[in-house]
Amino acid sequence: MVDSEDLLICVACGTQFDIPADKPPKGCRICDDPRQFIPPGGQTWTSLSKMRAGNYQNKFKPVGESNGEESMTSIWTEPKFGIGQRAIFVAGTHLEWAKVFECPVFVAKDDEEWLNRADADGRRILFAAASEEVEEGVTAVKTGGHSPGGFFVTTPSALYHIDRLPGTTSYAFMWAVPNMIPLPPAELHKMWQAIKPFEFESTHGAFVGQEVRAKEVKGRVLESMKIQTKDMGWEEHAVLKESWP
Numbered sequence: 291m292v293d294s295e296d297l298l299i300c301v302a303c304g305t306q307f308d309i310p311a312d313k314p315p316k317g318c319r320i321c322d323d324p325r326q327f328i329p330p331g332g333q334t335w336t337s338l339s340k341m342r343a344g345n346y347q348n349k350f351k352p353v354g355e356s357n358g359e360e361s362m363t364s365i366w367t368e369p370k371f372g373i374g375q376r377a378i379f380v381a382g383t384h385l386e387w388a389k390v391f392e393c394p395v396f397v398a399k400d401d402e403e404w405l406n407r408a409d410a411d412g413r414r415i416l417f418a419a420a421s422e423e424v425e426e427g428v429t430a431v432k433t434g435g436h437s438p439g440g441f442f443v444t445t446p447s448a449l450y451h452i453d454r455l456p457g458t459t460s461y462a463f464m465w466a467v468p469n470m471i472p473l474p475p476a477e478l479h480k481m482w483q484a485i486k487p488f489e490f491e492s493t494h495g496a497f498v499g500q501e502v503r504a505k506e507v508k509g510r511v512l513e514s515m516k517i518q519t520k521d522m523g524w525e526e527h528a529v530l531k532e533s534w535p
């Protein structure tokens with residue numbers, strides 16, 4: 291069996307496959323999906339060992355300090371790799387990190403078809419419920435959105451007050467982030483209904499620095515969903531009738 295250091299990684303999206311790096315396939319099934327893209331120069335491949343030999347480094351930083359977010363660590367790669375996504379380490383990220391931190395990885399069952407590596411160490415936990423407490427005080431809530439198994443994690447949260455004017459947007463809800471294809475109102479409404487029963491006062495995006503902390507952050511999520519819905523040309527939709535608090 292090939293060591294995970296020498297497994298194939300797609301440079302465009304950062305996905306690691308159960309395929310030796312020196313035997314790349316024709317294409318990457320993640321990049322071939324309409325949510326991703328193939329770079330103008332064509333598909334290129336690497337591996338963890340090649341990246342380590344180059345100038346790539348992983349950076350670690352606590353998401354917050356003295357605000358209840360110390361249990362969350364932001365991990366990203368420099369220079370920018372894949373689409374520049376970061377991982378937030380709470381209860382787990384992907385299999386390589388799970389091995390480093392000796393922790394489980396939670397993945398929604400709906401996204402099983404997108405997994406590209408077999409779970410040799412038995413670290414992956416597939417969950418099918420609408421929400422599941424993954425560890426004490428940490429709940430994963432399935433919202434759908436970018437993928438059917440998209441989920442949202444609540445942790446004991448922080449409290450900051452940053453003013454944001456009413457009528458301005460704080461979030462964009464995307465089906466495809468790199469291709470900038472937004473999610474339709476029906477999907478936004480489903481996401482809102484999934485998170486509605488939960489209270490939270492901070493959100494943390496897929497990229498470094500995307501922390502939003504405010505008492506009314508949940509209201510901002512809804513307001514941003516409404517702005518996106520209206521800007522896509524909908525004058526009436528169930529999501530526009532939702533209210534918070």
Ligand SMILES: [Zn+2]
Pocket residue numbers: 300301302303304305318319320321
């Ligand atoms: Zn790819």
